[in-house]
Amino acid sequence: MGFLNYGPLTGYELKQGFDDSISHFWNANLSQIYPTLKEMEREGLITIQVEPQEARPPRKVCRITDAGREELRRWLRTPDDLPANRVPFLIKIFFGGNLAREELLDVVRHHLELHRERLEAYRGPGRAALDRWASATGLQREAFYWELTLEAGVKFEQAWVEWCEEAIKRIEAMEADTHENPGR
Amino acid sequence: MGFLNYGPLTGYELKQGFDDSISHFWNANLSQIYPTLKEMEREGLITIQVEPQEARPPRKVCRITDAGREELRRWLRTPDDLPANRVPFLIKIFFGGNLAREELLDVVRHHLELHRERLEAYRGPGRAALDRWASATGLQREAFYWELTLEAGVKFEQAWVEWCEEAIKRIEAMEADTHENPGR
DNA sequence: CAGGCCATGTAAATCGTTACATGATTAT
DNA sequence: ATAATCATGTAACGATTTACATGGCCTG
Numbered sequence A, B: 001m002g003f004l005n006y007g008p009l010t011g012y013e014l015k016q017g018f019d020d021s022i023s024h025f026w027n028a029n030l031s032q033i034y035p036t037l038k039e040m041e042r043e044g045l046i047t048i049q050v051e052p053q054e055a056r057p058p059r060k061v062c063r064i065t066d067a068g069r070e071e072l073r074r075w076l077r078t079p080d081d082l083p084a085n086r087v088p089f090l091i092k093i094f095f096g097g098n099l100a101r102e103e104l105l106d107v108v109r110h111h112l113e114l115h116r117e118r119l120e121a122y123r124g125p126g127r128a129a130l131d132r133w134a135s136a137t138g139l140q141r142e143a144f145y146w147e148l149t150l151e152a153g154v155k156f157e158q159a160w161v162e163w164c165e166e167a168i169k170r171i172e173a174m175e176a177d178t179h180e181n182p183g184r
Numbered sequence C: 001c002a003g004g005c006c007a008t009g010t011a012a013a014t015c016g017t018t019a020c021a022t023g024a025t026t027a028t
Numbered sequence D: 001a002t003a004a005t006c007a008t009g010t011a012a013c014g015a016t017t018t019a020c021a022t023g024g025c026c027t028g
Helices: A002-006 A011-022 A030-042 A066-077 A088-094 A101-137 A140-177 B002-006 B011-022 B030-042 B066-077 B088-094 B101-137 B140-177
Strands: A046-053 A056-064 B046-051 B059-064
Touching (some): A002 A011, A011 A030, A011 A056, A011 B088, A030 A046, A056 A066, A088 B011, A088 B140, A101 A140, A140 B140, B002 B059, B002 B066, B101 B140
């Protein structure tokens, strides 16, 4: 939860930070955030200061401690294994022989559309949000890294789009050669 | 569990099917497979026939039913939303400003190495296994789809490798411009 | 006046991994 | 001897998602 290193935040604000920046490669929901914050307080990684408000639940402002900063840096330094990602779509392709040409093509076209949308979202609003954030906070060095992750997203979406386009061509070509074989 | 559509299998054999073909985008372990098989039997999607053996647990051979085949085809036809994949590595980059240049570079280099290995695994043993399977089973049409998924894997690993190489260059270049700023 | 924003949480359900348990046979 | 292969499962644990619960204020 390295967002706290940029400044004190409430759980609610933290959630927003997730949503507008890293939601595509790390997602969190509130019912997970609140217990985690409490636990991190117990471990001395953050402090929680309660600011009561009228007619509202009190804001609970979280601040990172020195111990928390150290723990964050420790975590950032430790390399990961590759995460095993489950991609149901690829299994559908793997067993694509069970569907008729058009059925499978529909699935691929749908997937292509989703990736195109996400690619545009990265290049348009995503980039815009990043620039806004960068100039609002003035965190130059940080913004460089945010950009790197955004470009990673762009790269993978491009790869997906290309693969889908290629796959559609290949499926159409392959099925033209073969005898029609709808049901099976 | 569309493997059963290729022929009857035991849970154990099924697990092997996962391991040598689709393990990188869908993984299963035995303690998950066995309960699932039982449930699918209850739902009438498969039948389980017990073949006792001496000095061994009995083989439980599973066969897909017509209802199972239909359910499989139904599942294959339904399009998915994009899965939200958690990539801890990218968060580390996102918050990379908290580390010194060399520390971050180590993390990226490690990641690059893993993706290079996986890329080679796909192109070498992965491809070989696919070819062996294809000629062993004679499932031509199916093999075409297996290949498509393998190529998807290759494509993404390439994208990763390229991104990592680019990122390393950019980080080195950027840090050269900037003042040394190790701790922070 | 309906829906979204602010702001907190608890409880239950689901999903997936890891550990435990057994036990003979075959290969190194 | 040691480890891997065959072959089944149960139990516990951990992580994640979804549903439930509250409630005023502001915008269209």
